Amino acid sequence: MRRVLIRDPIFIFCFVIVAGLLLMSFGNTVFRDGNVDQTLMLYSDEGRLIGIPPLEPSKYQWLGTDNAGYDLFQMLVEGFKWTVGICALVAFGRMVIGLLIGIPLAFRGARLNQFFKTLLDGFLILPISLIALMMLVGTLTFYDSTQVPPLWDRVKIELIVLVVLGLPAVTLYLITEIRQLLQQEFMIVAQTLGGSVWHRVRLHLFPHLVPTLVIVFMQQFVQTLMLLIHLSLFGIFFGGTVMLHEGIMPTVYEWSSMFGYYFRQFTAMTWMTNHLFLVPAMSLAALIFIFNLLTSRLERAFKLRRQEPVVTEASLAQSEAAAASLSNPFTLVDSTVSLRKEPDDIV
């Protein structure tokens, strides 16, 4: 599979973009203490004032600046690691907990699983962003900027809510996948030969589950990002929202919060042509597109891996063929262990 991915230019292109942005983001934190350049007034070479924030995109500020004069490109770079980190953490959390619940349940009878499915059915009809909004609106909205709880407390509660709300769908999906694998011949054979549940999970189930888990991780990553975008549009930014006299503002500058923050500064007719709205919106759309593309390339690579012919050594193949042959089933075909030379009638 690795070979397929290395030779896939689309996968490499998307991977380089994501890895490059991540490196730049960490680099900005390590080498520049996470600082973002601020331009309060723009002067020409002759010392004439030629612009005040928000500045349009130019060769000095590639993506322009916001109302406070902060460089949008640098803000995007700085916030990238937060956005990717949050989504990866939530996706990983959902997957791990989903597996911990799903594996023991999948090994139980069909009736219990049907009951579990009925139990979680209600979770599969209401948009997660709506429940998340109702759960977090009281906790993450602050009317006094001096009484904001520590960042870790706010982040912890939000991460737990985001993980738990997505858990029913992931668990149900994983149970279905595992139960399908359990019906495969190799799993039935492993059970018949007396393999314990742990042995079967570790040696037989898990290697076959890895492709599914990779795809589920990528899908959950995108779903979490969409959830963060929805919440930020509703005014709940990641890490909390501070209500100020002039409006609301986020406490952590990650991409979805930036989008929601700038979006709320415009009316329907003005945001279309304003870079303050378009830059985060297009960046988020591109990020989702890139991750969807990565998922699709991974799916393709897994599919191709399944289609790859199994390469076995000639002697082994001959041994298997001989074992299956009815003409002379007890003849040893491996020359190294044969007692006397016999004509090879296998191939």
Place this chain on the structure above:
Amino acid sequence: MTYIARKSVHLIIAFFILIAISALPSLVVQTDFSLTNYWNGIQQQMDQLQKLEDITYYNITAQRYLPLLPALGPLVKESVIIFTTALAVSTSLGLMYAYFYYRSGRRVRTVLHQTSQTLEMVPDLFWLIFSQFLAITIHKSTGFDRIEVAGGFAEYIRFLPIVTLTLTTLFFFIKWLTIHIHEQEAIPYLELAQAKGIRPSGLFWKHLLPNIIYRFYLFFRSNIITILSTLLIVEYLFNVQGLFRFAVYNPQMEILLVILFVIYIPIFLFDLLIEWIIPNAWKGGI
């Protein structure tokens, strides 16, 4: 009889689960989780269920609390119109695409497959921005102002929300249909039907489609949350006077309870209807 009993139990369990979901906001107290508070929340929701007509919401225009249930009717109607129209259009277009794809040659198929796959990856947010941008550009360049880009108080906006929801759902459907057409083509029954002289259109509409329609419904049913999420954001950003936008502006537990029931019960009934209408043979039975 067993079927009715099973479905009744299903409904009763679902009712309790919906109550438990609607009480979830009470689980979070400041920056901690409180199970005691959650239990109280569940009890409060149970009590509320017995006096639904007492639930009120704050009406900003009237500047006072008004009964929820009479106000919910027009909101539900608006959401249902957008949801069902988008669903009907995307299903019809999806099936037409599927037929065209089935009849196409290898080269056309590759182009269609790659195009639809790429478009499917585009997030709903982009379609939303793009459709509004397009409407504004058309208005600026031609003066055509019949396309509303955002609704207002007592103003209905339907065209763009339906278009956006249709596009998102359509690409979602197309991906599934394409995969399952490939899957069905590998099964020999189509070859047999072809050998008996059935025309390609007959093969698709009479043999292939009935075999996938029930699974298509199951796919739609298990992914309805994605479509409703898009509807939520469409309603919010286009200012549609619908159910989900109302829920965002009134984040109260009692209102969430009512909304959950309003969404779940029709879906449950629709499930029963589909189970009843679709013949056993289409579900893979004999």
